[in-house]
Amino acid sequence: MEYLHAEYQRTEDLAAAIRLLQADGVSRRALELYSRRPVEAVTQLLPRRSRMSLGAVLSAIAVGTGATVLMYWIQLDYPLVTGGMPIVSGWATAVVTFEATMAGAVFGTLLMLLKESGLVLSRRRAPVPDLPDEGAVLQVECETGAPSIRALLKNTGASRIEVVDSAA
Amino acid sequence: MPALATVPGKSAARVRDDILGRMPGTNAAYVAAVAFCGAIVAWALFAWGYQVVGGFGHTGIRRPTYWGFYIVNFVFWIGISHAGTLISAILRLTGANWRKPVTRAAEAITVFCLMIGGMFPLIHIGRVWLFYWMIPYPNERLLWPNFRSPLFWDLTAILTYLFGSLIYLYLPLIPDLAELARRSAGAKRRLYLFLSLGWTGSDRQWQALERAMKLMSLVILAIAVSVHSVVAYDFSMSVAPTWHNTIFAPYFVVGAIFSGIAALVLVMAVLRKLMCLEDYLREIHFVNLGKLLVLMSLIWLYFTFSEHLTTWYGNLPGEIRVFNIREHGLYGFLFWTMVACNFAIPFVLLGISRLRSIFTIALSSAAVLLGMWIERFLIVVPSLSTPYLPAAWGDYAPSWVELSITAGTFAAMALLYLLFVKAFPIIAIWEYDDGISAR
Structure with a gap:
């Protein structure tokens, strides 16, 4: 060759x-x-061929879900009463879930770029x-x-x- | 028949040489500028150290005004950080070609402003060595952070934005880092080679990079809007006069984009002058950004009017007191200065085409930055110093510590920029296409 x-x-x-x-x-x-x-x-x-979008979405879902599960577990593990709110509340944790999901998307995009461009793992x-x-x-x-x-x-x-x- | 890899008016090689040639050398003027900014930053660090050792009593922050200059600066700098997002991400997604010479300057502003703005919660908490308590980890006391606190939301939002913005700045830098590695020698070459991750310029890499930048633009836009909304939630989730309202999140986002554009224009004007970038940062870039500035000024005015009208019409005793001292009381002068800076000056200077020039656009931007800083001050201080209970009213005046740290942040911004333009090209070489002569 x-x-x-x-x-x-x-x-x-x-x-x-x-x-x-x-x-x-x-x-x-x-x-x-x-x-x-x-x-x-x-x-x-x-x-x-690219699977970057798929990678970003999967990573976003994984990190967002992981962060949400962690928050729920922590709130049950150490119940903290704040202003009469329920101990576990989707409203109160939505912002952190969103940010974690977005961080996951960024991370996934970066990893997929490194892989598909051959910069790393080529x-x-x-x-x-x-x-x-x-x-x-x-x-x-x-x-x-x-x-x-x-x-x-x-x-x-x-x-x-x-x-x-x-x-x- | 178009030649390969050329830009209108200049060959690609000429553009590369030109942009890389304008990176500042280590001359006396550069060293003096770095030393000057560094001295102010060092003084600010000393002031912070003084506060850490002596306690919060060295600041003007006391009952009932628990948030002073630090939170004003925090909101101000996080707001400016929207420059990179708006200019780079929105214009990238909409395919606006004229953005290309200005994107990197904007993305750098985002990263530096986040670094500076993100410092203020640390400064503000006083006992900075206990910062790690905010991190969710299982410690021996089984204490976890309060996920329902907007302050924790701030932490996650700002860290996500900083991480995303750093990646967003870094990715399009990679090809330019490879170019710099080709032209450098010794340790510099090794550093650039390391940072360029072995970029070869293959079509696989270009396609992956462009795909990643499109994805990142979408994600970073969502993060940017969320970040300033979360900053607004710090206020609107509190039961303080004029704070507890639903308009704050979009109002803050609009203000952030407004001040971000102003900061970008100002930075571009300074870079254009100091680095002789007249061929690249042309009048049309300033005019386009000036039009955006006027648009944002009108939107800002609309939000400000809506917010104030609702407060005035509601006539609730606690809120109307704040309204009155803000408009024609103790802070009346600041309020009308804010309106002049954020609306009257840009509207006149940029609305009348005969008056529109790079100088007036930069002047308007400086006015907007001043106006937006005052706006943040007027949101924070009057509401806190005039709470619902009259017996709790108090005054606020910043101490030399707060003033020093505030000055230090502006010097830090200049210093970070000075260091950045020395190490990296401020215009993305591979993306460069003036987008004007092509029309």
């Missing part, structure tokens, strides 16, 4: 290259785009290209040699193509 790094300066060329590579049978997983700014047009061509060990000042680098994971892919990248306007061995 080897990695081809093709540098592009124009969004249209890059989009065309991605479309042609996918038509050629290259999977989305084998493609990775590196740039110093997000390239929005390419985001639609290389959408990544199993992908592809070589990272040097980012150009302008433009972007398209990384293609392919069989060693792969002359057709190289030709395709060249024909779609790649300004520079580099071959990086997977061992690198």
